[in-house]
Amino acid sequence: MTLEILWSRLISIADESAATLLRTAFSTVVRESNDFTTVLLDAECNCLAENTGGIPSFVGMVPSAVKAMLDRIPVERWRPGDCIITNDPWIGSGHLPDVTMASPIFHRGTLVGFSGSIAHMPDFGGSGWACDTRELYEEGLRLMPVKFIENDEEHPIVGRIIRDNVRVSDQVVGDLYAQVAAQRICAKGLQQFLDDTGLDDLTELSVELRSRAEAAMRTAISALPDGSWCASMDADGIDEFETHIECRMTVSGSDMELDFDGTSQQVACGINSVMKYTYAFATYPIKCALDPDSPRNEGSFQPISVRAPEGSILNPSHPAPVAARQLTGHLLYGVIYQCLAQFAPRRVVAESGSTPTLRTVYGGVDRRGNRFNQALFASGGLGASHRMDGYACTAFPSNTGVGSVEALESVSPLLVRRKELTQDSGGAGKFRGGLGQDVEIEVRSDQPVRLSVMSDRHKYPPRGILGGRDGSRTRIEFSDGTRPHQKGRTVMQPGEVLRLHFPGGGGYGSPAERDPAAVADDLARGYVSAHAARSVYGYEV
Numbered sequence: 001m002t003l004e005i006l007w008s009r010l011i012s013i014a015d016e017s018a019a020t021l022l023r024t025a026f027s028t029v030v031r032e033s034n035d036f037t038t039v040l041l042d043a044e045c046n047c048l049a050e051n052t053g054g055i056p057s058f059v060g061m062v063p064s065a066v067k068a069m070l071d072r073i074p075v076e077r078w079r080p081g082d083c084i085i086t087n088d089p090w091i092g093s094g095h096l097p098d099v100t101m102a103s104p105i106f107h108r109g110t111l112v113g114f115s116g117s118i119a120h121m122p123d124f125g126g127s128g129w130a131c132d133t134r135e136l137y138e139e140g141l142r143l144m145p146v147k148f149i150e151n152d153e154e155h156p157i158v159g160r161i162i163r164d165n166v167r168v169s170d171q172v173v174g175d176l177y178a179q180v181a182a183q184r185i186c187a188k189g190l191q192q193f194l195d196d197t198g199l200d201d202l203t204e205l206s207v208e209l210r211s212r213a214e215a216a217m218r219t220a221i222s223a224l225p226d227g228s229w230c231a232s233m234d235a236d237g238i239d240e241f242e243t244h245i246e247c248r249m250t251v252s253g254s255d256m257e258l259d260f261d262g263t264s265q266q267v268a269c270g271i272n273s274v275m276k277y278t279y280a281f282a283t284y285p286i287k288c289a290l291d292p293d294s295p296r297n298e299g300s301f302q303p304i305s306v307r308a309p310e311g312s313i314l315n316p317s318h319p320a321p322v323a324a325r326q327l328t329g330h331l332l333y334g335v336i337y338q339c340l341a342q343f344a345p346r347r348v349v350a351e352s353g354s355t356p357t358l359r360t361v362y363g364g365v366d367r368r369g370n371r372f373n374q375a376l377f378a379s380g381g382l383g384a385s386h387r388m389d390g391y392a393c394t395a396f397p398s399n400t401g402v403g404s405v406e407a408l409e410s411v412s413p414l415l416v417r418r419k420e421l422t423q424d425s426g427g428a429g430k431f432r433g434g435l436g437q438d439v440e441i442e443v444r445s446d447q448p449v450r451l452s453v454m455s456d457r458h459k460y461p462p463r464g465i466l467g468g469r470d471g472s473r474t475r476i477e478f479s480d481g482t483r484p485h486q487k488g489r490t491v492m493q494p495g496e497v498l499r500l501h502f503p504g505g506g507g508y509g510s511p512a513e514r515d516p517a518a519v520a521d522d523l524a525r526g527y528v529s530a531h532a533a534r535s536v537y538g539y540e541v
Contacts, residue, residue, distance in 0.1 A: 011049045012189075013193060016185055025175050026170065026178070027120070028462045030121050032404050033400050033402070038050070043367075050208075055118070055154045062102075064276065072145040081150075081151050083147070084101070085101045086143055086145040087141075089325075090276070093276070097124050101117050101183060117183060121172050122373050124141050127140065128450075129324070131324040133321040153411065160501060188308055210297055212299070231245060233335045237271070238487055247332075247338075248261070260307065264313045266316035270324040270325070285333035289347040289404065324359075324454040326356050326359075327357075328409060338465070356457075360374070362414060362441075366445055372411060374408060376500075381502075383396075384464075390434030416526055422438050422504065430468070436503045448491045453476060455486045456474065458486050459473070462506045464507040465508055472504045473501075475499070477498075479496060479499070511537050519533050
């Protein structure tokens with residue numbers, strides 16, 4: 001009971017840090033769309049606790065990022081009040097827009113831990129958030145580990161470099177200082193925790209918490225049969241270079257290995273997923289499927305090993321472009337669950353319309369002469385499970401929020417003309433995939449607006465599972481019927497309208513097994529058309 005109380009309190013410290021970041025951030029990416037995380041680490045850089053609603057891919061990346069920071073800046077040079085930052089994709093979280101920050105936490109003169117955070121900036125220079133880059137150097141300003149705050153003061157050179165190389169410097173620097181505030185709240189919380197508990201450091205507690213988390217995952221894996229299972233999937237990729245992912249899942253006692261040998265080679269397009277991102281989005285779905293209830297920390301992922309060939313799209317070599325790495329990394333849960341479905345079908349969900357996420361980024365000048373750079377965060381439908389329909393417009397395995405339409409319109413010359421569920425978009429099945437949505441965006445600026453599109457699922461829809469039907473496909477077009485490149489940049493003219501369809505999720509099980517009462521309810525709610533009810537489910541209207 002005491003351990004549970006201590007663990008819960010550490011999580012609350014991370015949650016309070018997260019609340020600080022959320023409430024003091026300037027950009028809608030953080031404030032509205034939840035694209036951040038906060039983490040508490042011990043003095044050996046082991047993750048102890050994370051904020052409850054953090055981005056899952058970020059959490060597994062912070063410990064190794066802080067260790068890499070210590071390789072560049074030795075621990076004896078870290079002082080109270082310092083904040084070290086980096087956005088290097090191979091050190092941080094996989095692409096340049098994400099800034100990783102860490103601060104030392106001292107208690108009675110001794111280093112007892114680190115506070116860590118990652119936040120997605122509204123801009124970080126270069127091409128911005130886009131797919132159509134050929135190498136990393138085009139994608140933005142790259143900062144190797146450096147002190148942004150030193151002895152409680154902003155480093156003048158580092159601060160000036162950032163301000164002079166980003167499009168919306170007020171928002172970017174505001175978000176950086178929100179991270180600084182979050183780091184300090186985390187430090188104060190841990191210091192108070194140590195005072196209240198009488199502990200001198202976190203060493204013994206850290207070992208116990210991580211061992212408990214590891215034991216929980218090992219117990220879950222041990223319940224599975226030993227053996228190897230394979231699955232594969234295809235995605236749109238870039239032009240003629242389609243993405244192919246191979247996965248072999250091997251269970252041996254309490255250990256699991258995921259091997260992606262046979263996956264596509266890296267490409268000269270920003271859809272490459274660095275190994276850290278691949279590891280995070282391979283292990284997190286396993287945690288969700290096998291051990292969803294116990295709190296997670298670094299120990300949760302110790303029983304799982306991940307391999308991907310160097311030079312592949314899941315483990316690219318520097319300086320591969322990686323800005324839109326989510327278009328590949330988010331796909332992994334689908335192929336992993338296809339493996340699991342072969343021997344643990346009640347543990348999985350079908351593929352989601354938000355894997356990968358469809359993102360559009362808009363930039364330019366509004367009618368008042370102010371610069372803006374805004375990303376539209378929205379989601380397709382969640383895949384169905386063995387016990388229920390998928391949720392409509394719900395992100396997974398990422399958990400970024402949708403954000404307020406009004407907030408987007410208030411900071412940009414964009415009007416959301418339409419945002420509604422799409423009938424028949426969820427894959428049919430015993431349980432139906434969650435519905436996707438249609439969104440229409442109109443430019444209300446007097447000047448052209450830059451548009452960056454990052455999308456997939458135009459050719460290969462979210463797949464159903466165990467007899468379930470596929471969800472809908474992505475559709476993107478302008479009001480005149482022309483279509484932008486699915487992974488490119490273009491310009492929207494004043495008054496132009498962009499129409500986006502976010503796909504629905506895949507279905508679970510045969511449609512012939514669906515409860516007629518559920519079909520009738522879908523008809524009444526408008527989720528399914530009368531034609532689909534008759535032709536797919538055999539339901540007479």
